[in-house]
Amino acid sequence: MSRAVILPAPGGSIETPEDGTVLDRLIAQVREAGCDDVTVLIRPGADLTVKAAQIESADAASDLEHLREIAFSGTGALFLAYADLVASQTTVAAVLSDSSRRSGVLVGTDDAAAEPVSVERGLVTGPGPGPARLGGLAKVSAAHLARLRRHWPAESPGDAFEAVLAALHARAIPVNAYRTSGLAHRQAGDADEAAETIAEFTSVDMDAWRLRNAVKYDDDLFATYAVSSWSPRLVKFGARLGWTPTPITWVSIALALGAAAIFASGFSWWYLLAAALMYFSFVFDCVDGQLARYTQNFSSFGGWLDMMADRGKEYAIYAGLAAGAALDGSTAAAWGIAVAAMVTQTVRHTADTWYAVLLDTAVVRQARKRETAPPVGRAAHLGQRLGSASEHVMGAHRSFLYWAKRTIVAGVGERWLLLAVAAVAFGPRIAITALLCWQLLALAYTSAGRLLRTLAARTAALRRPDRAAHRDDGVLARAMPANRHRFSNLPVVSTALAAAVTGVAVWRAAEGLTWTPLVLACVAVLAGIASARSDHDGIFDWLIPAGLRAIELGVITAAGLVAGVSWPVLFALLGVVSLYFYDLAAGLDKAASPVSRRDLGLGWPARGLIAVAASAASLVTEPIVATATFAALAVYVAATFVGAIIVGARRAARA
Structure with a gap:
């Protein structure tokens, strides 16, 4: 209290x-x-x-x-x-x-x-x-x-x-x-x-002031002109009717699920309705936050649900488009692109979250004069200039360069616009492929600038007591000796190597190999967990959580490909694990998550090794073994996650 x-x-x-x-x-x-x-x-x-x-x-x-x-x-x-x-x-x-x-x-x-x-x-x-x-x-x-x-x-x-x-x-x-x-x-x-x-x-005029300030000042292009230009009227109408933000979030979820179901039915004129449902789902997604700010009706659960719903709705749309595209017989290509888009988005958002932590940490620590060493080298000075240029562009609010910078990073509104328009005009496979290409471009663009700016910040974002929670290593991490192994001082290097090995494992699995990808997947898990007990005090260690997300999702994908796991089941498991990671991000980005304990979540290494073991077992027994195990693991992670949410929400309500 x-x-x-x-x-x-x-x-x-x-x-x-x-x-x-x-x-x-x-x-x-x-x-x-x-x-x-x-x-x-x-x-x-x-x-x-x-x-x-x-x-x-x-x-x-x-x-x-x-x-x-x-x-x-x-x-x-x-x-x-x-x-x-x-x-x-x-x-x-x-x-x-x-x-x-x-x-x-x-x-x-x-x-x-x-x-x-x-x-x-x-x-x-x-x-x-x-x-x-x-x-x-x-x-x-x-x-x-x-x-x-x-x-x-x-x-x-x-x-x-x-x-x-x-x-x-x-x-x-x-x-x-x-x-x-x-x-x-x-x-x-x-x-x-x-x-x-x-x-x-x-x-x-307090009512006008609250309504004006309910709309985000620095929203994305599509949200600014296609939603926020008229949504305040809906906000005011909803406030008069006594609407609250959380039910509006659920309406947004329902509309997105309806759109996904239509996309899954196959390419037809009904896609126009799906595009309309996507638009209004996005409108209500904006309205719930605007209504919360207008009425000052905030809650930790509401903010958390809004963030989680954004990704859950988007991944449901991916699944719907993949299912619709697979109806022409190209199941692997359709679902494979959807899986790649989901993994890319999850890894990218994890990096986004920790980069924001890096900047906040740099601001606080440099203000206290903890980091007094000046930037060294051309890369560091280039990072400083990039930071100054970025701040200058963002200061020119709603200028051409401002919108170009905000749009190239593929914000949620722009992603939804691309999916809706491309699906109606060209079909589901072109839509999801175009999105994946944009995601990869955005990831390359943001990563290049951030790596250089990190040199100028000279701050370790993961130098914090709760890093184990955000790594989500689980019980296997506790078996690793503290600071006594080869990668003790290079956690970001071991993570990067593990991610690269994971990529090779997925590639070889897609080519039809069996045991080689599984061996590579095990090596990737062991290399990734090798840095669990290190100090994480390097300036690039903010990349570690994103690398670990890539490793687990890649290991599960490789194992699923080897065993021929049903694509919808594989996508469901990856989706559940991705949302589990988004909850970790919510604890940083929104500073709110109802989940206080993650013991039953097993940790990313255990989940990855279970997938590998199930795949290996299916190779020597029956293929259905892996599909059943993947489905059971998805149900288990979802159940423990939902259970932790319920327990945490009740505890918060009692407090």
Whole structure:
């Protein structure tokens, strides 16, 4: 359960035009935003009558001690606010409604008296020249409170709010910058300032402001002009009817499944209907997030479901197109292209997620001056120039180069547009083939630039205590001796070699060989797991999770080809495993996943070796053995995944 602590500030006792003090107003806003456990710290002798628990606190050091007791007395997030904060309900809710595992602080530019801070990539990195300034409201997530348990600040030259923020920075914890541009918020110094601030944000048409800010500012080309140009009307209509985001996500899923079913029936004029269903599925996929932002109705499960549904719907479309294309007799070619597209997309998105972690880590660590060595070599300097050029292009919002850069990477809207149009015009096989070609181009384009920019960042994104969870090695990793093998200091090299061997295994299996691909698959698994217990402190180690995803998916594919596993069964197993990996990404990208334990998932090496063993068994017994084993493994992984989701969601609801 989340808790809110309001710190002493002289302006809290200021009377407002709303018949009450600034502090009374803030307490009511915190409760309206969904946090009922509110504690107010007061100085000795203060005569305050408020509808909240009160604790007498002598000074800033005492504030820190009381904060520590409150912070570790429960399991939810901790919210901090100054008693003199004057802000709109929308601004307060922007911080308190964040149900993710992120921590953050409200920032703005309205309060000239507040402390200036530096903001990079949406993260508050520490004191700075501004123009952003602290807004007097912060969130420390439960996950980050656990990291601060042994490192709680004992004292601070400033106050408790600044001390906690400094402690987050000291532990290299990313601190999100919450903004509500256009809505004034200040720590009031007197009654006139409080009244002026209230007048400023009450003069704003709040409904229009929320509707305008519900649409992503930096969305992709297709979403911007083909969906967001009219979807706010649907959002407003849905809000009036009492719609909530999660049911809309389920509607989007149902429409996509309907389109996939039509594609699977074979090329016909019905494909026009499938294309229309795809479009409206994408519309509702945008609307659920817009509605959440408009109504400020956020949930960790909703954000997680939205991310997982995006990939699940897309892979269902791939399967539908493959099934439709296979009706002309070219089953292997049709399903093979679909499998390649799914594997490419999964590997690419895993790399995308960890590259974002790399950039955030670089921002935080370089702000703390941990990485002081300047870039060395032409490649590093080229990486710096590429980064500057990229930022310049993205700063020219909605220019030709801006859209070209966003489109070449094959965003989800553009991928869906290509599939729908190409399927209607040229048939399912051309559609999925065209998509695969674009995916490979996007992967090559992004990888080349990111490798060079990594040299400039000089930061190890996988230098973190939870890397084992994101590797998903399972029980086999625990049998590997720590830092005592040949690849101890080169985990990215061993992973790259294993991925290359996997590629050869798939190639040889596609040529009709049997035992050679299986032997190569085993070698790939062993080489990939060899780096499990290494330190992962290399600047290119952010590529390891993507490499491991490629290894497992490739090993399963090779084993399936050798044993002649039914293509739909092989695709289903690969799809389930891919979604399992997307949940790992959701924990980083959305900072939200209901899955807290993955013990029963076996780990990627075990799943890969089970596929190889089933394939080998089918070669000496009956071919059906492998198909049955692959189907059982898909059901098992799906069942354990869904079970972990249910358990995690219930645990979160109780908290």
